[in-house]
Amino acid sequence: MSKQKIADCLREAVAKAQQEGSLAPGTLPEITIEHPQNPSHGDFASNLPLKLARTTRTPPLVIAEKILQKISLPSEIDHATIASPGFINFTLGNEWLTKQVEAILAASDSYGNLTLGTGKNIQIEFVSVNPTGPLHVGHGRGAVLGSTLANALSTAGYLVEKEYYLNDIGNQIELFGHSLYVRYLQYFAKKIDMPPDGYYGNYMIDLAKEIAEEYGDKFLNMPQKEAIEAITEIGLTKIINNIKGDLHLLNVEFDEWFSEKSLYKGEQYNKAMALLENGNYVAKKENAVWFESSLLGEDKDNVLVRSDGSPTYFASDIAYHYNKFMERNFDTVIDIWGADHQGHVPRMKAVIKALGQDPERLKVIICQLVTLHRGKEMLKVSKRSGDIITLREVIDEVGADACRFFFLSRSADSQMDFDLELAKKQSADNPVYYVQYAHARIASIFRLAQQRQIDYRHGDISLLSTEPELTLIRHLIMLPEIVERVAINLEPHHLPYYAQALATVFHSFYKQCRVVSQDEALTQARLKLVRATQIVLAKVLYLMGMTAPEKM
C-alpha cells in the first residue's frame, strides 16, 4: 500500500536527518498520510513537519526541507514538494499509474480484495425482525446495511457469516398466535374479540383466510390451546417465508436463521445463566431473577426471569450471545439494531464482560429510524396497529437497486426521510442509474469493439497520458482503500459516494477521449483502461448488492 510506503520513507528520512544532526532529536509522532482535497497538491500529503515543529523547535518549512534532503522516494512516486505551512506533497508517476491498469486487468474481479481480515471470523447479525408481520422500510435499511457490510468484510478478507435471529418464542409470538386464531375464527363468522394488544394489521386477516382456505375448519373443533399452537406454527412459517421473499427481492440472503427457541432446547440458556451466577452477577429480588448490571457500572439492574418464571428477551439475548462468543467462537460479532434498541447496548456490553469476554469483540451498529412520507403526509409504520407501508411495496415502487443505493447513501447515524413520492419521481433520474449507466456504456463500447474485431490484449498502456485518462486511473486505484475504510469503520455509506465519483470521472473521460477510433494503438490502450473501469464499477456495484447491467 502506497500510504504505508510513504510513511516508512518519511520515518527513515527523519531518522537519518536526526542522526546527522541536521534535525533536532525528538520522538516521532504517528505519521498519517492523506489524500489532499485539491488535486494540485498531489496524490498524497503528509503533515509531519507541522507535527515535528513543536518538539524540535524548528519552523515546519525548514523541517520539510531537511526531510526532503534525506528522503529516498518509493518508485511509484514521481516527485515530492514542500507546501506552506508545512506539508510535504507527493505525486504519483504517470508510468506507475498506467501500470495499474494492467494490475487491475490481471486481478480482474478479485481487484480490491484485501488480506486485512485473513484468519478472522466475523458474524454479522441483522434484520432479526419478529416474525409476526411483514417487513417495513426501516427493516430494509438494516437489511441493506448488513448485507453490504458483509460483502465488504468478506472482500476485506474476513470469514463472514450472516445471521437472522428468529424470535420464535415469547410474549409477542403468543400474542401473534392468539390474534391469528381469532381472525381464523372470525373468518368462520364466530363472534370473538381480538386481544387488546393484538396484531390488528389487515395482513392478519388475509393470513387467517389463507389458512382457512388451505386447512379448512379443522381447527374449529380442536381444543383452543392445541388449535392456537398449530395455527401459530403455520402462521409463523408463512410469515417467515414472506420475510425471506422480501429480503430476496432486496438481494439479501442469510447464511443462518437462528431460532431463539433452540436456545432453550439445548443447554445454551442454562450454561449462560450458570456463568453469570458463578460471577455473582445474579440476584433474586421481588420474586424475579435479576442481572446486577449496576455492579458493572450500569444505571440499573435488569430482570432475567420474571416472577412468573418466564425468561425475558434480555435473558434470551444473553444466551444467544453466549452462543455466539463461547460456543461458536466468532472473533467479532456485529449486531445491527434499530435506534429503539439503543438502550440495550450498554447492558449487552456489560453481559459480555460478565461472561468473561472482551466487550470490544461485540460491535453494535445502531441505525437511526426511517420516517416514511408520501409528499407531505407522514406514514405510520406501526406493525400492531396495522396501516403500514411494507418494504415490498416500496421495492415494487422504486426498485431494489434504487432502494439499496438510497439506504446506503446515508450513514447509519443519521435519520432518514423516505419520501415515496420523491423516490418514485426520481427513480429514473438519480445517481443509481448514473452509476449503472457508466457500466452499461462500457459494455456498449465493448460490443462495438467486438463487432470491429479489435484485439486489445497487447495494447500499450503507456500511451495513456492525457489528463482525463490519468484522472480516471487515479480513481480506479482508490477501490482497495475504500474497501478497507468500509471494513474498518463499518461504514458502508462510503461505497455509493465512491461509485458516483468514479462514474463521474468515467463519463467525463468518455466525453473527452474517443475510445474506439482510427488510431489502433490508442484504441487498444484505451480499451484496456475502459475494461479496468468496468471491473472496478462492477466490483463496487457487487459490494453494494446491486446489478451491473450490460444494457439499460
Add this chain to the structure above:
RNA sequence: GCCCCUGUAGCUCAGUGGAUAGAGCGCUGGCCUCCGGAGCCAGGUGCAAGGGUUCAAGUCCCUUCAGGGGCGCCA
C-alpha cells in the same frame, strides 16, 4: 430528569484534526458529423448559537437551542 443520535447549499445528504467545505435533486444557460444525451460543460448560496483545546476545528471538549430515539417483570 438521565442517556444515545442528529443539526453543513432551497431540499436530501457526504466530508479520515489540515490547504480554496463537496455531491445529488431542483433552477438557469450552453453542448450530439463520430463508441448509448439515463451523458458532458458552466452558473451560488452554507458548517444551529456561544465559549474552549490546537500551529490548524464542520470535525475534539463544554454550554445553550432545536429535531428524533430510549429510560418496562415489552421485544
